[in-house]
Amino acid sequence: MRLSTNTIYANGTNRLMGLQSDVNDLNEKISSGKKVRSPADDPVASARIIEINNNKSMKDTFAETRKTASSMLENYETNLSSVTDLVLNIKSSLTAAGNATYNDSQRQSIATELQGRLDSLISLANAKDSMGNFIYSGFTTDKAAFTSAGVFQGETSRMNLQIDDNRTMPTTFTGDSVFNANGNNLFANMQQAITLLNTPITDATSRTNFTNGLATALQNTDKSLDSILDTRAQIGSQLNEIQILDDTGDDISLQYSKVLSDLQDLDYTQALSDLAKKNTIMEAAQKSFVSTSKLSLFQFI
Numbered sequence: 001m002r003l004s005t006n007t008i009y010a011n012g013t014n015r016l017m018g019l020q021s022d023v024n025d026l027n028e029k030i031s032s033g034k035k036v037r038s039p040a041d042d043p044v045a046s047a048r049i050i051e052i053n054n055n056k057s058m059k060d061t062f063a064e065t066r067k068t069a070s071s072m073l074e075n076y077e078t079n080l081s082s083v084t085d086l087v088l089n090i091k092s093s094l095t096a097a098g099n100a101t102y103n104d105s106q107r108q109s110i111a112t113e114l115q116g117r118l119d120s121l122i123s124l125a126n127a128k129d130s131m132g133n134f135i136y137s138g139f140t141t142d143k144a145a146f147t148s149a150g151v152f153q154g155e156t157s158r159m160n161l162q163i164d165d166n167r168t169m170p171t172t173f174t175g176d177s178v179f180n181a182n183g184n185n186l187f188a189n190m191q192q193a194i195t196l197l198n199t200p201i202t203d204a205t206s207r208t209n210f211t212n213g214l215a216t217a218l219q220n221t222d223k224s225l226d227s228i229l230d231t232r233a234q235i236g237s238q239l240n241e242i243q244i245l246d247d248t249g250d251d252i253s254l255q256y257s258k259v260l261s262d263l264q265d266l267d268y269t270q271a272l273s274d275l276a277k278k279n280t281i282m283e284a285a286q287k288s289f290v291s292t293s294k295l296s297l298f299q300f301i
Contacts, residue, residue, distance in 0.1 A: 012289040019282040026275045035266045045263045052263075056256040058165075063249050066163045066242050072171045073242075075135065077235050079127050080178070084228055086124070090117050090190065091221050097197055098214050104200045111197035118190045122146055125175055125187075136175035145175035150187025152176045164245050169238060173231055181227035184220050193217035 029035055039046040097110045126144040128134055133141035137154030145154040152175050159172040179186045196213040199206070 012285075012292060015285055016282065016289060019278060019285055023275065023278050023282060026271055026278060029266050030268065030271050030275065033266050033268075034264050035271075036264045049260060049263050052256050052260055056253060056260075059249055059253055059256070062162070062164050063246065063253075065161050066246055066249075069161050069163055069169060069171045070239060070242050072129070073235050073239055075129055076173055077232060077239075079124055079135070080228055080232050080235070083121065083124050084225070084232070086117055086121055087186070087221065087225050087228060090114060090121075091218065091225065093117075094193060094214060094218050094221060098211070107197045107201075111194045114190060114194050114197070118150070118187065118194065121190070122148065122150055122187060125150075125179055136173065136178065138172070138174045146179075146187065150185070150191065152180055163242065164249075167241075167245070169241070171238075178228060178231050179224070181230075182223065184223045184227070186221075186224040189217055189220040189224065193221075 029037070036042045036045045036049060093110050093114055097107055102110075125136055125146050126134060127136070134143060134145050134154070135141075136145035137143055138157045139159070140155050143154065146152055154175055156174050156176055158170045158174060160168045161171050162168045192213070196210060196217065199210070201207050201210050
């Protein structure tokens with residue numbers, strides 16, 4: 001078969017351009033460390049990489065949301081731990097107030113102590129988070145949950161956060177559910193106890209009224225304490241669940257990272273070997289092209 005000079009040049013040039021393109025491609029892959037940089041490199045792998053990156057991004061978002069949820073729950077736990085200590089202290093004072101040898105003055109001293117603890121309790125019930133939001137006010141976070149008299153003035157909705165694909169978790173607690181559980185108002189109970197302790201005992205009837213009133217105050221304090229401890233148990237359970245989801249999320253994230261690495265990371269040893277081979281072939285092709293060019297008809301004109 002006879003080939004024209006133009007055909008010889010065209011074939012040689014195309015061959016060299018193709019080899020140069022291969023070399024450039026390998027150099028870019030080695031530079032980036034990625035064997036798949038666009039759908040053109042591997043359409044199937046590229047689609048899979050996009051899918052995994054989307055899933056991984058969603059998991060990362062859930063992980064960040066879980067951090068927020070944990071922080072909120074831990075804030076409640078810290079607050080309610082202080083509330084628990086105060087309520088236990090109040091219960092101890094109420095028990096002591098039942099001492100039959102105490103006179104009116106001694107009971108009034110206990111009442112004064114209880115008033116201070118009541119003020120501290122209301123202050124804890126009106127606690128704010130790091131953003132300055134009242135934590136027990138529901139969605140009316142710019143308004144204190146309780147009045148100075150201990151009356152709930154917030155609203156009862158709770159915030160829910162989606163912490164995983166199929167899990168939405170309530171991450172706030174409202175003052176009515178914690179401090180006014182089952183119709184038992186902790187603050188009103190304390191105020192009644194303070195009034196009781198400030199009331200002189202003058203005869204058998206007032207003694208009986210005092211004894212019965214104190215027993216009721218202790219029972220109601222126990223109910224409030226149970227409500228607070230139930231809330232803390234719920235917080236502990238939620239924090240444990242978040243930890244489990246975090247551990248599972250970490251495992252899945254590692255799996256995603258491994259699959260992504262397998263799909264897109266370059267095998268440097270293989271790539272450098274291929275580059276050396278391509279360079280050798282291109283050098284040989286260049287020499288061949290030069291030799292072939294010298295045999296063209298232009299040499300004989």
